Amino acid sequence: QPVRLADYRPSDYLIDRVELDIKLHATATRVQSKLSLRPNPKGVPGAPLILDGDDLKAKYVLLNGAQIDSSGLFLTPDQLRLETPPQEPFHLEIETEIDPTANTRLMGLYRSGTAYCTQCEAEGFRRITYFLDRPDVLSVYTTRIEADFREAQVLLGNGNRIESGTIEGTGRHFAIWHDPFPKPCYLFALVGGILGSIHDRFVTRSGRDVALGIYVEPGKETSATYAMDALKRSMAWDEEVFGREYDLDVFNIVAVSDFNMGAMENKGLNVFNDKYVLASPATATDTDYAQIEAVIAHEYFHNWTGNRITCRDWFQLCLKEGLTVYRDHEFSADMRSRAVRRIADVRTLRSQQFPEDAGPLAHNVRPDTYLEINNFYTATVYEKGAELIRMLKVLIGDEAFHKGMDLYFARHDGTAATIEEFIACFAEAAKRDLTQFSLWYHQSGTPHVEVESAYDKQAQTLTLDFTQSCKPTPGQDTKQPFLIPIAFGLIASDGAPIALQAGGSDQASEDELARGVIELATTRRRVVFQSVPTRPVPSLLRGFSAPVRLGNSSSEADLLTLVAHDTDSFNRWQAAQTYATRQLLHAVEVVRSGRKPIYDEAFIDALLRVLEQSSDPAFIAQVITLPGEADLAREIGENVDPDAIHGARKALRQAIGEGLKPNLLQTYQALTSKDPYSPDATAAGRRALRNAALDLFCAGNPEEGLPLALQQFESATTMTDKIAALSILTAHAGPEREKALEAFYATHASEALVIDKWFILQATIPEPETLARVKSLMQHAAFSLHNPNRTRSLIGAFATGNQTQFNAADGSGYDFLAGIVLELDSINPQVAARLLAAFRSWRSLETKRQGLAEAALRRVASVSGLSPDVKDIAERSLG
Numbered sequence: 001q002p003v004r005l006a007d008y009r010p011s012d013y014l015i016d017r018v019e020l021d022i023k024l025h026a027t028a029t030r031v032q033s034k035l036s037l038r039p040n041p042k043g044v045p046g047a048p049l050i051l052d053g054d055d056l057k058a059k060y061v062l063l064n065g066a067q068i069d070s071s072g073l074f075l076t077p078d079q080l081r082l083e084t085p086p087q088e089p090f091h092l093e094i095e096t097e098i099d100p101t102a103n104t105r106l107m108g109l110y111r112s113g114t115a116y117c118t119q120c121e122a123e124g125f126r127r128i129t130y131f132l133d134r135p136d137v138l139s140v141y142t143t144r145i146e147a148d149f150r151e152a153q154v155l156l157g158n159g160n161r162i163e164s165g166t167i168e169g170t171g172r173h174f175a176i177w178h179d180p181f182p183k184p185c186y187l188f189a190l191v192g193g194i195l196g197s198i199h200d201r202f203v204t205r206s207g208r209d210v211a212l213g214i215y216v217e218p219g220k221e222t223s224a225t226y227a228m229d230a231l232k233r234s235m236a237w238d239e240e241v242f243g244r245e246y247d248l249d250v251f252n253i254v255a256v257s258d259f260n261m262g263a264m265e266n267k268g269l270n271v272f273n274d275k276y277v278l279a280s281p282a283t284a285t286d287t288d289y290a291q292i293e294a295v296i297a298h299e300y301f302h303n304w305t306g307n308r309i310t311c312r313d314w315f316q317l318c319l320k321e322g323l324t325v326y327r328d329h330e331f332s333a334d335m336r337s338r339a340v341r342r343i344a345d346v347r348t349l350r351s352q353q354f355p356e357d358a359g360p361l362a363h364n365v366r367p368d369t370y371l372e373i374n375n376f377y378t379a380t381v382y383e384k385g386a387e388l389i390r391m392l393k394v395l396i397g398d399e400a401f402h403k404g405m406d407l408y409f410a411r412h413d414g415t416a417a418t419i420e421e422f423i424a425c426f427a428e429a430a431k432r433d434l435t436q437f438s439l440w441y442h443q444s445g446t447p448h449v450e451v452e453s454a455y456d457k458q459a460q461t462l463t464l465d466f467t468q469s470c471k472p473t474p475g476q477d478t479k480q481p482f483l484i485p486i487a488f489g490l491i492a493s494d495g496a497p498i499a500l501q502a503g504g505s506d507q508a509s510e511d512e513l514a515r516g517v518i519e520l521a522t523t524r525r526r527v528v529f530q531s532v533p534t535r536p537v538p539s540l541l542r543g544f545s546a547p548v549r550l551g552n553s554s555s556e557a558d559l560l561t562l563v564a565h566d567t568d569s570f571n572r573w574q575a576a577q578t579y580a581t582r583q584l585l586h587a588v589e590v591v592r593s594g595r596k597p598i599y600d601e602a603f604i605d606a607l608l609r610v611l612e613q614s615s616d617p618a619f620i621a622q623v624i625t626l627p628g629e630a631d632l633a634r635e636i637g638e639n640v641d642p643d644a645i646h647g648a649r650k651a652l653r654q655a656i657g658e659g660l661k662p663n664l665l666q667t668y669q670a671l672t673s674k675d676p677y678s679p680d681a682t683a684a685g686r687r688a689l690r691n692a693a694l695d696l697f698c699a700g701n702p703e704e705g706l707p708l709a710l711q712q713f714e715s716a717t718t719m720t721d722k723i724a725a726l727s728i729l730t731a732h733a734g735p736e737r738e739k740a741l742e743a744f745y746a747t748h749a750s751e752a753l754v755i756d757k758w759f760i761l762q763a764t765i766p767e768p769e770t771l772a773r774v775k776s777l778m779q780h781a782a783f784s785l786h787n788p789n790r791t792r793s794l795i796g797a798f799a800t801g802n803q804t805q806f807n808a809a810d811g812s813g814y815d816f817l818a819g820i821v822l823e824l825d826s827i828n829p830q831v832a833a834r835l836l837a838a839f840r841s842w843r844s845l846e847t848k849r850q851g852l853a854e855a856a857l858r859r860v861a862s863v864s865g866l867s868p869d870v871k872d873i874a875e876r877s878l879g
């Protein structure tokens, strides 16, 4: 039965202190838990105490040191219920026995390689011991961890280590960790194992000397140095930009190879998917480095936005996730190129979140009901949640935004807060009512904004007519108008900016003009600008100031003006993308009618002019990278034929490659570097452009291009260049493909994270033989359905990164995925549910594929004994 936000009430009991004594054992770990409880003054007096459990085996339970009369205690693997608990402070002692080796769900205590580790968010702590497993119960933890020394030399917990020692004559040792900050149990963590480590220090601005440690598989220590560097930069940045200091004497990070998500912000002991820690030039791409930097920062920033201030309930997930993603985006923007980061972040939002918002899995950024909370760690909560914060800042300005943040930290530190409390801080700081803005948290779907622009030469006025609408989403047939900030500017066709003057009854406010932001708060709005001497080109939604779809009726000529002259680099990029998209959508129709598409010379010329600017290679790389197949499918929105999209895109890439042949080659050669490797954004940008140029060159001129790619593949000294070349070789059928893939495997067989890239490349080949290849790779020694990274790289990449083959017209891709989801569901339901979400856009397909996708979903939904995770996704997908 669903959990509803409206049903929230405070816990009837609180747990002030938790003392854990955990004796690690591969199959029979003993967990002794001593809880100091008391009735919650805000709860129901005399209510029974109901502790959550999940698959637990209780050894004994003592109340204030004594056995409990069996009529007052009800124990099942999923619950501990005390019928008439004392109505004053009391103690409960519980011992459970758990089997970390059998824990394939990777929630609770489990084994990964040579380590024991935990994952408790959202509801994993109840798989360790019985507890009030809800984020609004905050407790101070002391954790004693004991293990066989040979099995676990390293013993880590939350907070500071206060004691450690050996247990004479047993070969065992222990460590005691104490975390002075009250926290919800989802932030609990422990790690034990044979691990290598690197260490460093960070002195906070008030002088706290913090010992930093990163723990990895022994032998991989040197691959953790970039993560350490990113951590120190994150700590300094949070002091500088948000005034947030670290608060313990220790900060540890542990990288494990089996992890359901990216990483976890446990207090003082972050646990990471090793993909977001380990990097060396020979094994990690520039994108990997950028992601490591972002995820390290993200988890570190959670210490304030998530840990010091946590969530009242799981409906408030975006309170910590949206805000923390916003913070990590800002960090990356400051560390790298702000313009290029913004483009990359919007690309992610559009490719991950927009389809979610447009399909049956659409939900509010702050949902109001859920069946399985793990299914709400979504692009909507994370990425759209971050956009809402950014939009808030555009609306109220930087100063009020930072005042609001400070107020939030001051007022809610040490508490479990809500979105309403968060927004109230900004309303107060900005002295502005934010009721309409809050609708963004409560209405799902992506608003669509249409703009009509009309210039009157006689009157010298420019009139902009804005209209907003939003399609129905599950449970929400109609929407109230959103408050949409539209950052804008006007430029003349020769590129000169035009000063803004409002006038008449439809004027923009002084404030709007000063900020360059029009606030669209109603379904329609007209804005008239006076004294506009020549017909301007409006540049709208600069910097992507709101997460909307902007209908673009600008002429091609106007788009070219923007590409050439807009001072907002996001909109320069956007104008090129809009132009490309328009071309491609037209070409899809042409391909569908069995003809060959032709492309605008003007578009290819525009790309050439961008390519000729030697200014910012990373930006140019973004401009010449066409919208992806899934982006086009989303733009088309209904009756989608993935084969036609693929055909159209392939033809345009070929046309660009042919049309810009000498220029692409010249770009490629000019960017060749002999410098030693550096992962910094400038060097990475040069590699990005060089590889994008090679890719387009090969698309148009395979005879000359493929030998170049092969040469790059064989001589590359960085994984970025190597994988870029291999990707080109893999995309082109022929003997070079198999030879290169074999050579790559032979070189990197011992590096699981590199082999993941090898899986991804093969899973995304847009050819009918790919499904058979994926099936046979599942038998490969390097593959395991038990490991989330492997599964995502082979199966996930096939389902989300191979539009033509997952959506094969015979339904074979759908059947395959349904089968895997069912098999995986009994191993790891969270990962299974995530794979199943690849069906989220099935209703936008052409009818035949729709029918086949629906049949596959029904096949899954009809199986009995499904996990709540998979059942929820299957049922919501079918709507």
Ligand code: ARG
Pocket: 121, 122, 260, 261, 262, 263, 264, 265, 298, 299, 321, 374, 377, 830
């Ligand atoms: N809080 C983590 C992060 O975003 C994600 C953990 C999600 N885990 C899960 N099992 N749903 O940093």
Ligand code: ZN
Pocket: 298, 302, 320, 321, 324
């Ligand atoms: Zn997070």
